[in-house]
Amino acid sequence: MQTKKNTATAPYDDFSKFLPHISIDCCVFGFHENQLKILLIKWEKFGVWSLPGGFIFPEESVDAAAKRILQERTSLQNIFLEQFKIFGEVNRTNLPGSREMLERSEVDSQTQQWLLQRTISLGYYALVDFSKAIPTTTPLIADCRWWDISKVPHLIHDHADIVKHALKALQGHLLNKPIGLNLLPTKFTMTELRRLYETILGKTIDRRNFEKKMLKLGILDRLDEVKTDVGHKAPVLYRFNLATYDELLNADFGFGF
Amino acid sequence: MQTKKNTATAPYDDFSKFLPHISIDCCVFGFHENQLKILLIKWEKFGVWSLPGGFIFPEESVDAAAKRILQERTSLQNIFLEQFKIFGEVNRTNLPGSREMLERSEVDSQTQQWLLQRTISLGYYALVDFSKAIPTTTPLIADCRWWDISKVPHLIHDHADIVKHALKALQGHLLNKPIGLNLLPTKFTMTELRRLYETILGKTIDRRNFEKKMLKLGILDRLDEVKTDVGHKAPVLYRFNLATYDELLNADFGFGF
Numbered sequence: 001m002q003t004k005k006n007t008a009t010a011p012y013d014d015f016s017k018f019l020p021h022i023s024i025d026c027c028v029f030g031f032h033e034n035q036l037k038i039l040l041i042k043w044e045k046f047g048v049w050s051l052p053g054g055f056i057f058p059e060e061s062v063d064a065a066a067k068r069i070l071q072e073r074t075s076l077q078n079i080f081l082e083q084f085k086i087f088g089e090v091n092r093t094n095l096p097g098s099r100e101m102l103e104r105s106e107v108d109s110q111t112q113q114w115l116l117q118r119t120i121s122l123g124y125y126a127l128v129d130f131s132k133a134i135p136t137t138t139p140l141i142a143d144c145r146w147w148d149i150s151k152v153p154h155l156i157h158d159h160a161d162i163v164k165h166a167l168k169a170l171q172g173h174l175l176n177k178p179i180g181l182n183l184l185p186t187k188f189t190m191t192e193l194r195r196l197y198e199t200i201l202g203k204t205i206d207r208r209n210f211e212k213k214m215l216k217l218g219i220l221d222r223l224d225e226v227k228t229d230v231g232h233k234a235p236v237l238y239r240f241n242l243a244t245y246d247e248l249l250n251a252d253f254g255f256g257f
Numbered sequence: 258m259q260t261k262k263n264t265a266t267a268p269y270d271d272f273s274k275f276l277p278h279i280s281i282d283c284c285v286f287g288f289h290e291n292q293l294k295i296l297l298i299k300w301e302k303f304g305v306w307s308l309p310g311g312f313i314f315p316e317e318s319v320d321a322a323a324k325r326i327l328q329e330r331t332s333l334q335n336i337f338l339e340q341f342k343i344f345g346e347v348n349r350t351n352l353p354g355s356r357e358m359l360e361r362s363e364v365d366s367q368t369q370q371w372l373l374q375r376t377i378s379l380g381y382y383a384l385v386d387f388s389k390a391i392p393t394t395t396p397l398i399a400d401c402r403w404w405d406i407s408k409v410p411h412l413i414h415d416h417a418d419i420v421k422h423a424l425k426a427l428q429g430h431l432l433n434k435p436i437g438l439n440l441l442p443t444k445f446t447m448t449e450l451r452r453l454y455e456t457i458l459g460k461t462i463d464r465r466n467f468e469k470k471m472l473k474l475g476i477l478d479r480l481d482e483v484k485t486d487v488g489h490k491a492p493v494l495y496r497f498n499l500a501t502y503d504e505l506l507n508a509d510f511g512f513g514f
Contacts, residue, residue: 019278022377058375062345086340086379088319118315120279120379122343175509176433252432 003144004075004136015114018055023121024066025053025087025159027166028074030130031183034195035148038163039073039135040155042143045105050156051163052144053121066124073144074133079126080182084169085162087121092158094118101156125166127182149199167200174200178219178248181240189227189235190214219245260401261332261393272371275312280378281323282310282344282416284423285331287387288440291452292405295420296330296392297412299400302362307413308420309401310378323381330401331390336383337439341426342419344378349415351375358413382423384439406456424457431457435476435505438497446484446492447471476502 028039040049054069056062063081070079094116102112135144147153152163173179180188180196194210214220221241226234285296297306311326313319320338327336351373359369392401404410409420430436437445437453451467471477478498483491 019375019377021276022279056345056377059347061347062343062377065345083343086319086343088313088322088379090316090318118276120276120313120319122345122377 004134005138015055015111017057019058020114021117021119023053023055023119024062024069025051025121025123025162026066026070026073026081027051027084027123027125027163028070028079028128028133029125029149029166029170029183030128030133030146031196031199032130032146034192034199035150036196036199037130037146038149038152039133040145040147040152041073041141043156044140044142045107046101046156047105048101048156049153051159062122066122070124070126072138073136073141074128075136076128076133079128081124081126082169083122084125085123085165087123087158087162089158090118092119092121095157098157121162123162123166125169127170127179129182129185131185150202170200178217178240178245181245187223187225187227187237187239189237191235193220193238217244217248219248261391262395272312272368274314276315277371278374278376280310280312280376281319281326282308282378282380282419283323283327283330283338284308284380284382284420285327285336285385285390286382286406286423286427286440287385287390287403288453288456289387289403291449291456292407293453293456294387294403295406295409296390297402297404297409298330298398300413301397301399302364303358303413304362305358305413306410308416319379323379327381327383329395330393330398331385332393333385333390336385338381338383339426340379341382342380342422344380344415344419346415347375349376349378352414355414378419380419380423382426384427384436386439386442388442407459427457435474435497435502438502444480444482444484444494444496446494448492450477450495474501474505476505 030037030039039052041052042049052069052073054065054072056065060068066081067079070081071077099112099116102115107115130146135146137144149163149167152160154160155163170179174197179200180193183196184192190211191207193214194205194207197210198205219241220238223237223239225237227237228234287294287296296309298309299306309326309330311322311329313322317325323338324336327338328334356369356373359372364372387403392403394401406420406424409417411417412420427436431454436457437450440453441449447468448464450471451462451464454467455462476498477495480494480496482494484494485491
């Protein structure tokens with residue numbers, strides 16, 4: 001998998017340039033080899049995994065900050081980003097063990113103070129094209145890579161909780177709206193689509209029932225092509241019908257007039 | 258309408274006790290006389306209407322702050338509150354005219370500085386029982402009252418935009434989920450339910466079509482009672498069936514498996 005090194009550190013080594021007490025944390029989801037993936041970073045000094053996140057400059061809107069942070073980590077522009085929840089518990093950045101971890105990491109005391117202070121985090125989630133995202137490291141970020149959603153390592157602060165809520169938001173989206181446009185390649189098989197649903201919902205789905213329901217929604221165009229790079233019987237390829245997909249995105253369900 | 262005066266000012270006259278750069282703004286919706294209402298306050302010194310809002314104490318979670326702020330304004334406990342959007346534009350608290358308004362108001366320069374500084378607002382909306390809310394004034398808040406959603410006066414900062422987004426969130430809720438439990442009295446007529454939908458959606462709805470759709474949803478129990486305090490033919494009363502209402506709240510629409 002392609003990764004990138006960004007050697008610029010400034011201005012991210014000087015926290016005083018940001019608004020205090022507010023951060024942004026991003027759950028970046030991708031789909032690859034039938035698995036929902038999430039992008040995680042490892043801070044050089046702390047040795048612990050974390051959601052890609054950051055802080056907001058005084059002269060930068062919150063949405064612009066979220067876009068900047070994700071672009072820095074994925075090299076992707078025009079990411080589909082959605083605010084999904086505010087994480088505002090008092091001690092979320094100063095849980096048992098937080099102080100000890102920072103002390104062990106030997107970061108300077110000013111940085112420790114910044115990272116342990118009361119911080120409200122604004123949660124965003126993004127659905128990105130796995131094949132186009134380039135996980136990007138910096139001198140401060142030793143590692144940046146995709147993890148299977150079922151194999152997420154121990155995370156800093158309340159980030160495990162943030163992932164849980166982002167998944168719930170994603171599931172809520174999936175149960176009420178079509179999904180897949182930002183996660184699947186342009187052409188995909190019915191099995192790939194089903195695996196996407198299975199990995200987000202965390203359960204297996206009956207193959208025939210799924211196909212029947214999906215076709216009934218009218219958002220799939222069956223192509224005159226088959227997927228050829230698979231070993232067994234070549235499966236038919238589908239493509240989203242953008243017109244009906246969009247229509248369904250904006251549809252109401254029995255409550256509209 | 259009942260209102261209440263709260264004569265305590267401390268600690269709200271000392272902004273330095275709050276986290277800087279973050280505020281909470283609440284869109285409190287009620288339903289009365291077939292109109293969707295929103296609760297607005299008028300600051301004593303500025304003479305301009307505003308959403309009820311406030312700031313967050315260092316030792317207070319964001320959700321607790323939102324509840325406290327609303328309780329101060331409505332005397333209601335256990336309010337149904339939903340985060341709906343973060344308002345993070347750079348100049349939202351320092352729009353053209355903001356500084357002049359504060360200077361005219363003769364508030365001290367420290368307060369001016371606090372109110373004009375970059376502030377990210379966390380938007381909440383609440384659906385409350387109009388009959389039980391008691392709009393509450395304080396020495397700093399000269400007025401606190403309900404306004405028809407169609408007659409909202411000029412509002413401070415970007416609050417008109419916040420109201421617009423809260424209404425959109427409420428409409429989104431209405432189009433996908435049952436609504437009314439927190440807004441209507443326990444027993445209500447079909448016309449009252451329809452007026453609620455009409456006032457949220459901002460359009461008239463065909464009476465027979467509405468009744469047919471609503472009954473089909475299976476969330477209404479028809480009572481053996483009629484509404485007797487109305488002049489013309491006494492209309493039948495309905496009540497939400499909490500079991501099916503809840504079921505529908507959590508239902509998916511064709512995308513679930």
